[in-house]
Amino acid sequence: MLADRLKTLAPSSTLAVQAKAKELRARGVDVISFGAGEPDFDTPQRIKDAAVDAMRRGQTKYTEVGGVLELRAAVCAKLKRDNGLDYEPADILVSVGAKHTLFNLVMALINPGDEVLVPSPYWVSYPEQVRMLGGVPVEVPTSETTGFDLDPAALAAAVTPRTKLVVLNSPNNPTGAVFTTAALEAVARLVVERQLWVVSDECYEALTFEGRHVSIASFGPEIKARTIVVNTCSKAYAMTGWRIGYAAGPRTLIRAMTDAQSQVTSNPSSIAQWAAVEALTGAQDEVAKMAGEFDRRRRLVIAGLNALPGIRCVMPRGAFYAFPNVSGLFGRTWRRAEGPTVLASSLDVTAFLLEAARVAVVPGRDFGSDAHVRLSYATSDALISEGLARMAAALATLQ
Numbered sequence: 025m026l027a028d029r030l031k032t033l034a035p036s037s038t039l040a041v042q043a044k045a046k047e048l049r050a051r052g053v054d055v056i057s058f059g060a061g062e063p064d065f066d067t068p069q070r071i072k073d074a075a076v077d078a079m080r081r082g083q084t085k086y087t088e089v090g091g092v093l094e095l096r097a098a099v100c101a102k103l104k105r106d107n108g109l110d111y112e113p114a115d116i117l118v119s120v121g122a123k124h125t126l127f128n129l130v131m132a133l134i135n136p137g138d139e140v141l142v143p144s145p146y147w148v149s150y151p152e153q154v155r156m157l158g159g160v161p162v163e164v165p166t167s168e169t170t171g172f173d174l175d176p177a178a179l180a181a182a183v184t185p186r187t188k189l190v191v192l193n194s195p196n197n198p199t200g201a202v203f204t205t206a207a208l209e210a211v212a213r214l215v216v217e218r219q220l221w222v223v224s225d226e227c228y229e230a231l232t233f234e235g236r237h238v239s240i241a242s243f244g245p246e247i248k249a250r251t252i253v254v255n256t257c258s259k260a261y262a263m264t265g266w267r268i269g270y271a272a273g274p275r276t277l278i279r280a281m282t283d284a285q286s287q288v289t290s291n292p293s294s295i296a297q298w299a300a301v302e303a304l305t306g307a308q309d310e311v312a313k314m315a316g317e318f319d320r321r322r323r324l325v326i327a328g329l330n331a332l333p334g335i336r337c338v339m340p341r342g343a344f345y346a347f348p349n350v351s352g353l354f355g356r357t358w359r360r361a362e363g364p365t366v367l368a369s370s371l372d373v374t375a376f377l378l379e380a381a382r383v384a385v386v387p388g389r390d391f392g393s394d395a396h397v398r399l400s401y402a403t404s405d406a407l408i409s410e411g412l413a414r415m416a417a418a419l420a421t422l423q
């Protein structure tokens with residue numbers, strides 16, 4: 025019954041964990057979740073007020089497919105202010121979240137058989153979107169010893185005549201890496217030399233705690249002409265539910281992405297667009313406040329994880345995820361009701377933590393590494409401390 029493209033779509037073990045956590049909660053078990061990919065803060069009031077004003081003004085109809093001119097101009101001003109990049113509104117597309125932006129890009133750029141280089145560990149949607157449209161994702165490993173920095177030599181070695189696009193994500197989900205300028209410059213040279221395209225997913229830009237966020241597009245006109253910068257209101261402004269993401273890039277490509285969007289969703293919500301105008305152009309102080317809070321929690325989580333036997337975690341430099349290596353637990357025996365289980369994968373460790381510690385994490389296998397699990401620290405200090413204490417108690421029962 026189903027189309028061939030759906031046959032390769034991997035069912036998400038992330039969702040399996042969430043379903044299991046939900047089932048446990050329904051049975052009255054209190055589970056602490058480190059699974060969420062969204063800030064635990066509320067959307068700032070000034071942004072909500074702007075949405076209400078927009079409704080009152082009657083901004084409740086279809087808009088231009090790529091977003092109202094005021095929002096595309098606000099995106100240009102943001103890219104100038106924060107990234108030193110010059111774009112015009114015609115170079116901007118606003119979509120229903122950055123995930124939709126990225127899908128529009130793959131639609132507009134990737135032919136069946138085209139290869140897309142995806143540094144690994146990666147955010148799960150990159151390879152799935154490419155695969156859904158007949159492209160071939162090619163995983164290019166990064167190393168824990170460099171804090172998961174980009175590896176330009178490995179990327180260069182992975183280029184073939186079919187390579188079309190390189191996916192960059194800094195700060196990174198799930199590793200928290202902030203790519204170094206030197207690595208980004210080397211990748212920029214590679215992209216220009218081999219006439220590739222690069223998508224720079226900068227969704228966690230506002231959550232850069234160490235190092236400096238640099239957009240690869242800022243290295244000069246040649247690389248800028250081959251780069252699609254992607255960003256979102258979701259993370260910086262705690263607006264995950266509003267669904268506003270955007271792209272800036274070469275006009276022909278932006279136009280093609282806009283045409284694709286015109287046949288699928290038309291414009292993103294008019295009301296959310298006006299809220300996004302306020303988010304991007306209003307006072308930015310709550311962004312720094314939120315980032316400061318995440319930075320503090322980051323230290324709490326990483327120190328706590330590194331104190332656990334069998335677990336080690338590099339210090340993430342951005343985003344709100346910890347990506348601890350749990351392979352030190354492999355080979356240990358978990359005495360569960362159904363009979364002893366020897367831990368051998370990120371799925372096993374995830375199941376163990378859920379059942380024995382009542383803590384939900386996401387298996388690294390979904391992100392390209394079976395030696396890791398991902399924890400989001402977009403949750404309160406109290407829950408972080410309690411979650412870590414539960415993990416410590418459960419680990420002490422392993423044989």
Ligand SMILES: Cc1ncc(COP(=O)(O)O)c(C=O)c1O
Pocket residue numbers: 061120121122123124147193196197225227255256257258264267268269
């Ligand atoms: C790396 C990365 N890119 C893009 C997104 C998409 O964000 P949104 O569609 O909410 O704008 C996410 C969300 O989790 C993400 O982690």
